[in-house]
Amino acid sequence: MTQPERIVIAVDMDYFYAQCEELRHPEYSGKPIIVGMFSGRTEISGAVATSNYPARKLGIRSGIPLATAKQLLKDTDHLLVKADFEYYESISQKIMNILKGYSEKFVQESIDEAFLDITNAVRGDYNRAAELATEIKDRIMKETGIRCSVGIAPNKLVAKMACDAAKPNGLVVVRPDNVQSFLEGKPVDSILGIGGKTAERLKQLGVTTVDQLAKLPLHRLQAEFGNKLGLYYYLAARGIDEEPLHEKEQDQIGRMLTLKQDSRDVNYITEALSSILPDIEKDLERRRLAYKTVSIVVIDTSLKQHTRARTLKTIETNCSVAIEIAKGLLESFFSQQPDTVARRVGITLSSLAKVEGQKNITEFFNQG
DNA sequence: AATGATACTCGGC
DNA sequence: TTACGGCCGAGTATCATT
Numbered sequence: 001m002t003q004p005e006r007i008v009i010a011v012d013m014d015y016f017y018a019q020c021e022e023l024r025h026p027e028y029s030g031k032p033i034i035v036g037m038f039s040g041r042t043e044i045s046g047a048v049a050t051s052n053y054p055a056r057k058l059g060i061r062s063g064i065p066l067a068t069a070k071q072l073l074k075d076t077d078h079l080l081v082k083a084d085f086e087y088y089e090s091i092s093q094k095i096m097n098i099l100k101g102y103s104e105k106f107v108q109e110s111i112d113e114a115f116l117d118i119t120n121a122v123r124g125d126y127n128r129a130a131e132l133a134t135e136i137k138d139r140i141m142k143e144t145g146i147r148c149s150v151g152i153a154p155n156k157l158v159a160k161m162a163c164d165a166a167k168p169n170g171l172v173v174v175r176p177d178n179v180q181s182f183l184e185g186k187p188v189d190s191i192l193g194i195g196g197k198t199a200e201r202l203k204q205l206g207v208t209t210v211d212q213l214a215k216l217p218l219h220r221l222q223a224e225f226g227n228k229l230g231l232y233y234y235l236a237a238r239g240i241d242e243e244p245l246h247e248k249e250q251d252q253i254g255r256m257l258t259l260k261q262d263s264r265d266v267n268y269i270t271e272a273l274s275s276i277l278p279d280i281e282k283d284l285e286r287r288r289l290a291y292k293t294v295s296i297v298v299i300d301t302s303l304k305q306h307t308r309a310r311t312l313k314t315i316e317t318n319c320s321v322a323i324e325i326a327k328g329l330l331e332s333f334f335s336q337q338p339d340t341v342a343r344r345v346g347i348t349l350s351s352l353a354k355v356e357g358q359k360n361i362t363e364f365f366n367q368g
Numbered sequence: 369a370a371t372g373a374t375a376c377t378c379g380g381c
Numbered sequence: 382t383t384a385c386g387g388c389c390g391a392g393t394a395t396c397a398t399t
Contacts, residue, residue, distance in 0.1 A: 038386090047385055063386080109380095193378090194378095228391085228392065248390065255387080255388080256386080295374090306376090348389095
């Protein structure tokens with residue numbers, strides 16, 4: 001089996017939200033900057049979305065409670081701001097528009113990350129690929145003021161790892177010949193899709209590095225993790241990834257929120273869900289989608305997640321139907337779970353399908 | 369046997 | 382006395398329906 005001769009670029013903005021804040025608060029560059037998501041429950045209740053390097057040096061990383069971050073900061077001069085997604089989105093769009101121009105095979109992976117297949121653009125030449133990457137970095141910096149890291153490799157998997165190795169503000173090129181040596185000694189959780197839990201399971205098998213992972217036979221991995229994941233890990237450990245770049249189409253629209261008070265009162269929770277429903281409705285209308293499945297999610301006071309779902313017999317565009325379904329799901333959930341108290345709740349619409357024409361389904365039927 | 373629905377875990381940003 | 386966001390997708394197991 002030979003790898004298709006591709007050249008893939010991964011581009012990832014460095015500590016993106018915090019860097020965006022640095023742009024409009026330059027007096028804080030070099031000092032800890034923390035972008036937080038506040039639940040509104042208490043003054044400081046919430047979690048860290050992203051932090052810059054001076055903050056990370058203090059142990060302030062994504063996901064930790066803001067209260068913990070405050071403690072780690074002690075008396076350090078710092079900037080702690082609420083996440084402003086509209087602002088980050090506007091900067092992201094400028095960057096993505098720049099990137100789009102460099103390849104017809106462009107895939108935006110998230111607000112701050114994209115992949116490009118530049119095989120044709122550089123005619124398979126890695127030196128030209130590196131030049132192109134430098135040009136891209138310079139343009140993003142010049143036109144938006146944002147630093148990014150770039151990885152170049154024969155596939156998405158290794159390009160992503162190269163990009164991580166390039167952080168911050170760097171460029172790493174891994175040619176096909178160097179894939180094996182690049183992977184050597186890398187921790188297993190540097191592989192896309194292997195996180196803390198899987199790394200821990202692998203550790204129990206005596207595997208902590210990618211080259212150790214490559215020593216496990218396929219059948220062993222498949223017995224442990226299932227056929228699909230086992231095969232993925234087996235190939236990933238060898239730097240093999242033949243997946244073409246492709247857009248993932250969104251197939252669910254959901255919103256969550258933290259309750260002002262822990263509760264198991266269905267009316268109170270339904271009201272809370274109603275408050276985030278308009279956002280979902282806007283999304284649904286903008287994308288001209290209808291839904292068939294309504295799910296609720298409850299995160300209980302011990303932060304354990306529960307979900308319940310119901311699929312309708314017909315597709316639906318009207319969100320007031322969804323909230324009624326959600327209420328029913330909440331009722332049956334809490335009657336099944338007499339001891340569970342909700343801290344955060346969410347509602348998600350899925351089994352989405354495009355609506356044809358201008359009229360939505362209810363209008364169509366109401367017309368007779 | 370195939371498909372769909374549901375509940376859950378994991379992972380990434 | 383601490384103390385925890387809000388999204389999204391992939392995948393697995395299990396059960397029901399056909």
